[in-house]
Amino acid sequence: MIVPLAPGATADIVARIFAEELGKSLGQTIVVDNKTGAGGTIATAELGRSPADGYTMGLVSQGTMVFNIGLYKAPGYDSQKDLMPVAVSGGVSNVLIVHPDNPAKTVADLLAQARAKPGELTFSSGGVGTSHHMSGVLLELRTGVKLQHVPYRATPAGIQAVANNEVTMGLFNTPTVIGLIRGGKLKALAVTSEQRSALLPEVPTMIEAGVNDYVVNTWMGFAVPAGAPEPVVARLNAELNRIGQLPAVREKMMAQGIEMLPPGPPAAAQKLVRDDLALWLPIIKASGASAE
Template identity: 40%
Template sequence: MARWTSRALALGISLLALAAGGLPAASHAAAPAAASYPDKPLRLVVPFPPGGATDLLAREIGNALGARLHQSVVIDNRPGAGGNLAAMAVARAPADGYTLLFGTFGSLAVNKSLYDKPGYDPLKDFAPVASVAYLPNVLVVNPSVPARNIDELLALARRDPGKLTYGSFGIGSSSHLAGELFTHLAGVDIRHVPYKGSAASMTDLLGGRITMMFDSISTALPFVREGRVRALAVTTERPSDQLPGVPTLAQAGVKGYELTAWFGVAAPAGTPRAVIDRLNADIVASLRQPDLAARLAQQGTVPFPSTPEQFGAYMRTQYEKWDGLIRSAHIRAD
């Protein structure tokens, strides 16, 4: 485990470091080279059904991007296989900038390791356009659990190995990997209980049938405020403004811990660079608008813009980091 931990730390890339690398200028320097683009509507393929957090975020980005491109951006929901169906559809589409993937932590970094045959390679079959936003997660426990901080939770786990449980949205989901990373880095035995989605997992947490779960702050916050669950730590590198006083897991003593559920836009490999630059400039300019940032905050997401190169590097280091955990924990989604 120590070897994997060192490798993960070496491969980890910081959201703060990426941001410090400088955001791309919101200009249209590439526009002359792509003067005819776009001359028809675009399709933004989303790997989850309508109405969920990913779909709502994609629609915000699609509307903002369409306004800047003066073209419609049609949302095409393609749920299934943990995001693989949507990713395959885009990977096989013409590389002309008219079919884009609204990629997720799963489809662009994790699924290559989770599935024997995902049907695409995120590092070879896509041209990164821009990271868009990230969604902080929080570790919450049922109030009946006699732990008010991470030290007390770990003491309980070490006293009775395998007795504590954590729920997740399903095998290979961000909530599952959050729990696996926690048990690996902390060196404790906490049993995983997979569910079909966040709602079912939260229902059993509220009912005391599981001990804890790693949920998005946007979903968990109302229950935290009502006192129906207790927030112990957030999974991101820095604390969340939405949960003042709640530390990060790294600050709470789980050294090297960081998990971020993130989203970004990718195009089929071979898409002209001028088109990539045009899309990137418009996405970044949109994310800088206070009204869009405010709407994203209402959804619990944080803007996370980047250059294509920064996003490509982030995708690769995320894949390498989670590939190490998935292999060491023998996680399979097939």
């Protein structure tokens, strides 16, 4: 199993959780092969070049299957032609956060501030092209407000900028900010998932807060090289869906801040990729974001 991040990263932990259970059900050891670098393009390109025999699988995500296609001129793979998504495992929503001293109590309040001062309110991110950056761009597109993007070299620095009241707001992955929210260092106004987060059940969704057609859910799943035998893909899909419903696995995933997504056939995972590409590629192009 090829994983695009280093050992210990959230994606790696997810891969190992599923690899262990998959190995039990298939009666063989699943080796996790971490290949880092270039935003996951190195690992994903290797997955796409691997033999399509069903013996090589990789952990993929919204970042590797969607964002990279828009951020890199030559990522080394075509996520629709070279790879076959098998199943989606879970997702992480973002949270719209502000400093506790900000008088805004709702998203509407914050948008009113932005409309009163076009281009003056700032939002931080963990870097150009991250889901935090794209979430801010989507907020601008859906509401018509003008914000100023302040990219940081890493996610923690972007979050700390909000906590220090150096920027107005941020849209960061729920697990990375929940401790600061609960500790009173940040104020949460909305989550970007379609449904309320089990981690922050009291916080409304962006749609509930009045921002129509706004959903950002950074998903993870599994894919094989395109052309893998259909019976193999069907078996892997069934096993991955079964594993995702195991109470122990769901508990481990929740410990990482990942909420399980409903199980579905390979076609559903493939449709998710197509739909996300249709949504995000124009947004990335409009933002001018590039990883090169």
